[in-house]
Amino acid sequence: MEELRGTERLAATFATLKAEGKRAFIAYVTAGDPDMETTKELVLTLEKNGASIIELGVPFSDPVADGPVIQEAAGRALAGGTTLPKVLETVRALRQETSIPIVLLTYYNPVLRFGLARFACEAAASGVDGVIVADLPAEEGGVLREPLDEMGLALIPLAAPTSTPERIQLIAEKARGFIYCVSLLGVTGMRADLPPDAAALLERVRAMTDVPLALGFGISTAEHAAIVAPNCDGVIVGSAIVKLIAKNLDDRAQMLAEVGAFAREMAAAVG
Numbered sequence: 001m002e003e004l005r006g007t008e009r010l011a012a013t014f015a016t017l018k019a020e021g022k023r024a025f026i027a028y029v030t031a032g033d034p035d036m037e038t039t040k041e042l043v044l045t046l047e048k049n050g051a052s053i054i055e056l057g058v059p060f061s062d063p064v065a066d067g068p069v070i071q072e073a074a075g076r077a078l079a080g081g082t083t084l085p086k087v088l089e090t091v092r093a094l095r096q097e098t099s100i101p102i103v104l105l106t107y108y109n110p111v112l113r114f115g116l117a118r119f120a121c122e123a124a125a126s127g128v129d130g131v132i133v134a135d136l137p138a139e140e141g142g143v144l145r146e147p148l149d150e151m152g153l154a155l156i157p158l159a160a161p162t163s164t165p166e167r168i169q170l171i172a173e174k175a176r177g178f179i180y181c182v183s184l185l186g187v188t189g190m191r192a193d194l195p196p197d198a199a200a201l202l203e204r205v206r207a208m209t210d211v212p213l214a215l216g217f218g219i220s221t222a223e224h225a226a227i228v229a230p231n232c233d234g235v236i237v238g239s240a241i242v243k244l245i246a247k248n249l250d251d252r253a254q255m256l257a258e259v260g261a262f263a264r265e266m267a268a269a270v271g
């Protein structure tokens with residue numbers, strides 16, 4: 001069978017999981033934190049331990065949607081010289097070893113500077129499947145959605161508890177791949193309690209579309225993941241993983257072991 005790519009690869013992943021009565025554990029790491037070689041190993045470790053989709057962060061100097069844990073990761077990655085072209089190169093290298101869906105999480109500025117059409121082309125050529133732009137509202141997404149669509153890549157929109165019904169309708173219509181449901185108002189980061197608005201948001205979006213829904217922001221324990229999982233098609237975890245990376249910067253073997261064990265636990269809770 002020919003290997004699927006882009007939007008189709010994401011759709012196939014969600015369809016396979018659904019047929020098995022499972023959900024996706026979507027694992028976020030910042031590319032280049034602390035270096036690209038480690039990022040590659042982390043991606044393969046996350047896959048081996050049950051992640052269904054990888055969200056790869058493009059580090060940015062002004063990450064307004066990010067809390068301190070991911071801000072610091074971006075700082076480490078930028079200090080190591082990580083750029084968007086290097087992230088694409090890393091995805092290309094990873095494609096020699098894995099066909100796990102890879103979604104880039106970026107801000108608009110780096111993509112705009114790179115050139116929208118050029119970005120769509122090179123992301124597709126590198127083996128990227130989808131793109132989330134943290135600060136690009138669905139209303140303004142067309143400029144990037146069109147070139148990505150042409151290359152068969154998904155522009156994955158974000159829906160938040162404050163999104164109006166009209167906005168959710170628009171997001172649902174334009175969505176490719178999945179919809180990123182943001183569980184709370186605020187920045188990325190671990191929270192002691194499960195976000196109380198998450199279930200209501202998932203319900204509101206679900207009422208408007210059959211596109212897979214993934215929930216992210218503030219989910220950091222297997223217990224919380226298991227509670228939200230039945231209401232969505234995927235659970236996204238970022239800061240809890242990045243924190244394990246930050247804690248083990250001096251010992252890569254230990255870092256990979258802890259991230260692997262955490263992924264196994266999360267994948268079991270979500271599945």
Ligand SMILES: O=P(O)(O)OC[C@@H](O)[C@@H](O)c1c[nH]c2ccccc12
Nearest residue numbers: 065134188189216217218237238239
């Ligand atoms: O870190 P958390 O709270 O687990 O949330 C996921 C998040 O890290 C990841 O999806 C992400 C990282 N940076 C972002 C910026 C905007 C939206 C989402 C993100």
